[in-house]
Amino acid sequence: DADVTQTPRNRITKTGKRIMLECSQTKGHDRMYWYRQDPGLGLRLIYYSFDVKDINKGEISDGYSVSRQAQAKFSLSLESAIPNQTALYFCATSKVGNQPQHFGDGTRLSIL
Amino acid sequence: GEDVEQSLFLSVREGDSSVINCTYTDSSSTYLYWYKQEPGAGLQLLTYIFSNMDMKQDQRLTVLLNKKDKHLSLRIADTQTGDSAIYFCAESPRTGGYNKLIFGAGTRLAVHP
Numbered sequence: 001d002a003d004v005t006q007t008p009r010n011r012i013t014k015t016g017k018r019i020m021l022e023c024s025q026t027k028g029h030d031r032m033y034w035y036r037q038d039p040g041l042g043l044r045l046i047y048y049s050f051d052v053k054d055i056n057k058g059e060i061s062d063g064y065s066v067s068r069q070a071q072a073k074f075s076l077s078l079e080s081a082i083p084n085q086t087a088l089y090f091c092a093t094s095k096v097g098n099q100p101q102h103f104g105d106g107t108r109l110s111i112l
Numbered sequence: 113g114e115d116v117e118q119s120l121f122l123s124v125r126e127g128d129s130s131v132i133n134c135t136y137t138d139s140s141s142t143y144l145y146w147y148k149q150e151p152g153a154g155l156q157l158l159t160y161i162f163s164n165m166d167m168k169q170d171q172r173l174t175v176l177l178n179k180k181d182k183h184l185s186l187r188i189a190d191t192q193t194g195d196s197a198i199y200f201c202a203e204s205p206r207t208g209g210y211n212k213l214i215f216g217a218g219t220r221l222a223v224h225p
Contacts, residue, residue: 004154031211040120042200042215043155050211058212090154094211098142098204101213103155 003027004104006091012110019078021107023091032074033092033101034058034066036085043090049074050096081111118201118216124223130188132219134201137182141203144177145213146186149198158186158199188221196223 007022023032030051035043035058045058047066055066063085065077078085088108092101115137124130136144142163147155161168161175161184168175174187188195198218205214 033211040217042116042217043213044215045212048211092155098211100143100145100157100160102157103147105152105154 004091004093004102006089006104006107008107009105010108012112013081014112015082017081017111019081019109021076021089021091021109023074023076023104025072025091025093027093027102028071029093029102030071030096031094032068033094034064034074034076035090035092036060037088037090037106046076046089083111085109086111116201116203116214116216118199118219120217121220122222124191124221126191126193126223126225128191130186130191130195130221130223132186132188132199132201132221134184134186134216135182136184136201136203136214138203138205138207138214139179139182140206142206143204144175144184145200145202145204146173146175146184147200147202147215149200149218151197155200191221191223193223193225196221 004025033048034046037043049068067075088106090106091104094101118134145160146158148158172189176185198220200218201216202213
């Protein structure tokens, strides 16, 4: 099912370009997250949001920004993309409290 | 500190049991998770265990937790080719308000005939 939808699924772009990755969810969850996955490193948290007015930095937020436009939408921006931001990016959602996170299918981003 | 470690690769014969191991460092984690990632797909929540439990069984999956040693394992009985994937262990430490998942690097499970 597509409860957590990420667009685009794949993107190739050039160094210095501004990129926006979108995430939308129909799960009704308040909390949303952005992660990046690099080979051999697992997933690392970029930003997270507990509700529309709340934005928090994760462990690797430098070079990224986010916007929580609505409860169901959380976008990730790279203001000036660089090649070491080439990675697989995942959006996730969860209910309030100590609850499991549910992931989208990912966006594969390549920066040349 | 926060760290989750897993072996990177496991190969098993179809029909055998697979055991994927994980060690974590933060004893404040109340839940520990196993996620599965198939090629080209996102992470699918497989199962999770509360820290006051030693074992959880769900059909072919058995999770064992040794809280003293901070060791978590996932056993897959009667492993099938469809189980071939990368399996991630994750903890949710209190320092992140339990919302910050710390992932291992993932164990690639290869199932052969």
